[in-house]
Amino acid sequence: MKKILLVFATVWITVSGFAQKTADIGIWGGTSTYFGDMSDAPQFQTFNLNFGAYFRYNFNARVGLRAMFLTGTVAQDGKIEGMPWTFDKSVQDLSVQIEINYLRYILGEKRTPFSSYLTLGLGVDYFKYNMDPALIALFNPEHNKGTDIIEDEPVIAPTIPFGIGFKYNIGRRLGVGVEYQARKIFSDKLDDLDDPLAHLNPAGEEITYTSGVHNNDWSGYLGLHITYMIYMGKSVCPVYDKKKK
Numbered sequence: 001m002k003k004i005l006l007v008f009a010t011v012w013i014t015v016s017g018f019a020q021k022t023a024d025i026g027i028w029g030g031t032s033t034y035f036g037d038m039s040d041a042p043q044f045q046t047f048n049l050n051f052g053a054y055f056r057y058n059f060n061a062r063v064g065l066r067a068m069f070l071t072g073t074v075a076q077d078g079k080i081e082g083m084p085w086t087f088d089k090s091v092q093d094l095s096v097q098i099e100i101n102y103l104r105y106i107l108g109e110k111r112t113p114f115s116s117y118l119t120l121g122l123g124v125d126y127f128k129y130n131m132d133p134a135l136i137a138l139f140n141p142e143h144n145k146g147t148d149i150i151e152d153e154p155v156i157a158p159t160i161p162f163g164i165g166f167k168y169n170i171g172r173r174l175g176v177g178v179e180y181q182a183r184k185i186f187s188d189k190l191d192d193l194d195d196p197l198a199h200l201n202p203a204g205e206e207i208t209y210t211s212g213v214h215n216n217d218w219s220g221y222l223g224l225h226i227t228y229m230i231y232m233g234k235s236v237c238p239v240y241d242k243k244k245k
Contacts, residue, residue, distance in 0.1 A: 030223020
């Protein structure tokens, strides 16, 4: 965590002295995938519709700050301990991310028409959790989940989002791009399998394998985005611009 904060502080100090500041809005559409406790779960086997929007403030041609909201379906078919398992649920994702361009990039500028980029930030996911102890008992008879069925329990889970992408200008104020983002979710309930192999041993002691920090649930988003510049900012400092040509 200290290293992450140090990176953010360094980026903030670096960008504070540079022009040119601009602001964009955008829409995003694509599909989601899942990584977790399930096995034999092919990625992108089905199209799970997700869409959203974002606001991005660009400190300069290299660094921006993006606030993003995504909503849609996360679903998967697979197996847990050899038994078929499936889940299908709506997930809302809110994040704030630093966006770092590999090349200088300003939307609409002919001299900076495209760039690949990296993102990293903090976020939160909202979804519902369902659990049937009878189903858990099929592969873990000594489970520690009790006997009560849980239906539509709301879960708000912190996340660490990060990703890669490529963006390209198609007009003075318009750009398009493609990106993949992953989410480390600090909850093990996305797939309705919350520490599924946890159990009570013969001595009555509870054996667990995951925690809020150490668990198996990740999500990913692959999609396209369209960006529109809403604030062009002040003119670039001539000296700074000349150095960067």
